[in-house]
Amino acid sequence: MKKCDRCHRPATVHMTEISEGKAMELHLCDQCAAAAGYVQQAHIPVNEILNQLLQAKSRSGEAEPLRCPECGMSWREFKDTGLLGCAKDYEVFAAQLQGVIESTQQGATHHTGKPKGGRAEASSAVALRQTELNRLRKELSRAVQKECYEEAAKLRDQIKAMENAPEPSVGPGPQPTGAA
């Protein structure tokens, strides 16, 4: 049995990650896969997922002396409470938080709701685009899990194309509605 690429446990999740047109094989155990945001554990309450992720991270034993310059929060402290110390922590711990957010938010990575200073829109151009992107990203991870690499590559290109397309006007002020 293959061992997990990141720790000593037996690997249960096998997949091929496509990056820069190259396929790379990955073998991970449940915990490491969840920590990396590859697997969604739909049946486990949010707190448990959080704890699992945090434990997996702490077992990996990396020393992370990183602290938020504004509030002094450390990653270790966040692990204990599940609560961040200030808004800046989302930037300071962006890398670590990514897995936590993706697995507790069904793989979502971007806000598609009411913009600051604006009104909630049922279907603003920005929201629609983000919703579509989120859908494609979810399909991609499903395709990768099912080892449908052709489909995955196609989805990957679609996502890239959408990401590189010019943004529908995003601004801090109220969103104009109607013509995009």
Add this chain to the structure above:
Amino acid sequence: MKLLDLIKQNGEWLAPGGPKSEVVISSRVRLARNLEGFAFMSKAGRAQRADLHRLCRQRLLALPAEQPLFYVDFEQTDDIDRQLLVERHLISKQHAAGEGSRGVAVSIDEAVSIMVNEEDHLRFQVLRSGLRLRECWQQAEALDHLAQEQFNYAYSERLGYLTACPTNVGTGLRVSVMLHLPALKLTGEIEKIVRAAKDTHLAIRGLFGEGTEAIGDFYQISNQTTLGRSEEEILGEFNDALTPGIIKAELAARAQLEQERPLALDDRIGRAIGVLRHARLLSTEETLYFLSHLRLGVAMGRITGLELETINRLFLQIQPAHLQRLLGRPLDGEARKAARAELVRQILAVKPP
């Protein structure tokens, strides 16, 4: 407006005539917001907490809201006052048990409450009786919009509204419905519903009691994800698809009981009436259990002369803080059981079923 005045009214969410009130007790929308430039609560020192509290209180009370707000400062309340607010669903248990400078702004009709210095700096809540999530959302959104002129929210272009816990980030929106599902419980189908809810990334829990075991067959269902979907998508799924599906299942289970096991059904209801009208000592759990069956009997028209509203009021008033405030004195366990039984007897005796 004083806290004591609250116990005399029923609270918006227990008002009669809400849509689908035979199954849906209430609908709730909650928005989590934080202020730019202030640490979240876990890193907020005493002085910052006090500053933030003063600022939020002052600006919230100045909002040109539809309904005037009154404010409850928790440093000037006792445990029973805060428990009373929990029982009325105006604040969370955590907020009641918390520490330091904090409070809540409440609208006179109790439909709106805004917790200050809970897990996030501000938590807006709109609570209404029956299935009315869209109405709740429209009111919450309007309030949030007014508040945006007073507060500079912590926000990122990518992640949306930034919250103390990453499980709330994005919209900060939590929608929930409180459902009375006694027939699904009696037919044993509730397990299926619980599993289905979990598969759809929804949280389901008993309203009274801890964990998933629901005393009195009341369940609260809420969305788990707040990021990657618009408010409209979250609401639409809940209000238009999910809740109507559960209501349909509960009503089908009621019809099935009525057709296939009418005697067993009336036996349940009759036992509930018997205990509630004659017991001399009632614990909260026991009362909730029997009130649930009584409510089922009234909702199905198997008992006449009693209104859902009366039963809703009982659900509220039999709880410890309400009971003690109604009687005007603190009561220990046994005295509380006696007072509860007496209250239930009085209210149900007015119009014998």
